[in-house]
Structures are given as C-alpha cells and as structure tokens.
Amino acid sequence: MSTPHRIDVHFHIIPQFYQDAVKAAGFGPARRAGYPPYSAELGVELMDANGIATAITSVAQPGVHFLDAAAGRTLARRLNEHASELTTRFPGRYGAFSIVPMKDIGDAVAEIEFCLDTLKHHGVCLFASYGEKFLGDPLFDPVMEALNARKAVCFIHPTLHPTSRTLDINLPGFVMEYLFDTTRAAANMIFSGTLDRYPDIRFILAHAGGTLPYFAWRLGATPQIDPTLPQWPRETFVRALRHFWYDTALSCGATTMGALKTVADPTRILFGSDWPFVQAPLVAEEVATHEAPGLHSADERAAIDRGNALRLFPDLR
Numbered sequence: 001m002s003t004p005h006r007i008d009v010h011f012h013i014i015p016q017f018y019q020d021a022v023k024a025a026g027f028g029p030a031r032r033a034g035y036p037p038y039s040a041e042l043g044v045e046l047m048d049a050n051g052i053a054t055a056i057t058s059v060a061q062p063g064v065h066f067l068d069a070a071a072g073r074t075l076a077r078r079l080n081e082h083a084s085e086l087t088t089r090f091p092g093r094y095g096a097f098s099i100v101p102m103k104d105i106g107d108a109v110a111e112i113e114f115c116l117d118t119l120k121h122h123g124v125c126l127f128a129s130y131g132e133k134f135l136g137d138p139l140f141d142p143v144m145e146a147l148n149a150r151k152a153v154c155f156i157h158p159t160l161h162p163t164s165r166t167l168d169i170n171l172p173g174f175v176m177e178y179l180f181d182t183t184r185a186a187a188n189m190i191f192s193g194t195l196d197r198y199p200d201i202r203f204i205l206a207h208a209g210g211t212l213p214y215f216a217w218r219l220g221a222t223p224q225i226d227p228t229l230p231q232w233p234r235e236t237f238v239r240a241l242r243h244f245w246y247d248t249a250l251s252c253g254a255t256t257m258g259a260l261k262t263v264a265d266p267t268r269i270l271f272g273s274d275w276p277f278v279q280a281p282l283v284a285e286e287v288a289t290h291e292a293p294g295l296h297s298a299d300e301r302a303a304i305d306r307g308n309a310l311r312l313f314p315d316l317r
Helices: 016-024 040-049 069-089 105-118 138-149 177-191 216-225 234-243 254-263 280-291 298-312
Strands: 006-012 052-058 094-099 123-127 153-157 202-205 245-247
Touching: 006 153, 006 298, 016 069, 040 052, 040 280, 052 153, 069 094, 069 105, 094 105, 105 123, 105 138, 153 177, 177 202, 216 234, 216 254, 234 254, 280 298
Parallel strands: 006 052, 052 094, 094 123, 123 153, 153 202, 202 245
Antiparallel strands: none
16 A cells, blocks of 8 residues: 555546436446446545545546436536535545536536536536537537636546447447547547637546547648648647646556657646546556556656646645
8 A cells, every 4th residue: 555645537436326317217337347336435445555645536428418408417416516525525535527418508508617616626527529529519619618718627538429339349338439539539629729719728638548649640640631621730739739638547558658658748647547447456457557667757657646637736735
C-alpha cells in the first residue's frame, strides 16, 4: 500500500438506483458481464490500496441518453446530487464530474449551470457521441458556450455509437469501439473549429485519446491529400493535440504512453484507473506498469500522479 497522493480523473459511480434504471430499460454497460461490484466504500478501499488520494467520479455509458428528455433530466439530477453526497460523506476523497442530459440542449445547459454554479462540481462529463452526432457538431454549441463561459473542465468519455452496435464482430464494445468513439469526437472537434471557438474549456480525453496519438501524423497530412479539407499547416494539428488533456486509464503501457508522449503536452497527462469497470487486480497492474522503471522519469510520474491535475483542480491541494 502506497501513501495516497494520486488524483484519479477516471473513476465511475454506478449506484444501485442507476443500475436498476439501466436494466429496466434493457440496456447495460459495454462489457457483457454486466455491472461489477460497486459501492462508495469499495471505492475508498481501492483508492487506499493504490495510492489514490482523490477520485473524481463520472457516469459511464449509457449515461442518461437512453431515456426520454424528462426522465433523463430527472435521473441526471439524482446522479449529480448523489455524486455531491459522496464528497460530503468522504471529505477529500471524492470529487465529481456532472452527468449532463443531452436529449434537450436547454436541459443540458441548465444542468451545467446547476452543477457548476450551485453544486460546485469539478467539471462535467460529456460523451464523445450522442445518437449519430459527435462532439464538435453545431447542435452542441450552446453546451460549449456554457462550459467556455465558466472555463470548465470537460471530461470526454466514449460511448457506443449506433454504427458500433451493428458491427458483425464478436467482441464487446469497450475493446475497440470506445477508442474509435473518442478519436472521432476529437478529430471532429478539431476540424469543426470547436477548440478555437471555445478555447477556455479544458477537455480531457479518456484512455489516452483513443487512437488519436497513433494516427497523429496521418491526421496532419490530410490537407495534402484532400483539397476540400481546411488547408492548415501541420503545426495546426500539433497545437490542437497539445490543447487536449489525456488520462492514462487502460493506457499505461509503454506502447501507448510512448505514442502519447510524442503528441501531448507533458503537463496535460493525468492519472486514471477506470474503476470499477477495471477491478482491483487490474488497477494494481495499471499502477505497477505506471511505476515500472524506464516508463516515466520520477518528475514525469509525479506530474501525472498529481501535479498536472492540481493545475486543473487547485482545491484538491
């Protein structure tokens, strides 16, 4: 057991009332085995065993988008108030990223205002896609305006796009489709100008940005291949990729980190575990891999563990 010092930005809540609502609607998590064991107390035990001082919670797919607008608004509010309760019950151990009901954009903006202005959450969690549309679509501009006005942190978590659900491949969606969902959203946000129009939003991409680091060079070459695309210099793409923040959840190995560190601003890499979908033995393996000699320098590891996150969340100091 190491001294708790890490700030974990990728840590999920799945209270029983939420699990019941998802199951009643015929949905479930991206893994076929259903929901893993979960409680706030188990979360604290996991944190203590892995040197995690504070975990900032979020809700994974399907979020509340499987419900109609009214029901989604109600469930989102209950989840957000539950997340706030955890910060009170376990002082210093939990923070919160708000879940946002996106069936009605007016509801989404109202919930952002309530959660950031009243509940004082650390930021919001948006999914990379909603229905057929990815972040970066003009439909979501009012949400981006509300976040930009507050200089908010926005954690982007993947979900299962409708096209992913119809693929004839015998693997659960989290294996690959999550990574592609994040990648598509990030690329769409770059090409749509979202990063330029809303420069004060601090976007965190889950899972080291999906496949974004791997195909960064190819992305920068696209204007030379297709003259109908914006004719930006490669440096524009370099700056865009360094604008994002990235977490290490399920991405802590040398291959992924090696790619990520060629494109990310090193001060914008954050520790993430993905608990409880990543259960205790695998979290321990993530931490051991993260701490392995040669992967990061001592200063880099300290920054990923805590220092970089404190630039986003100075109240956790």
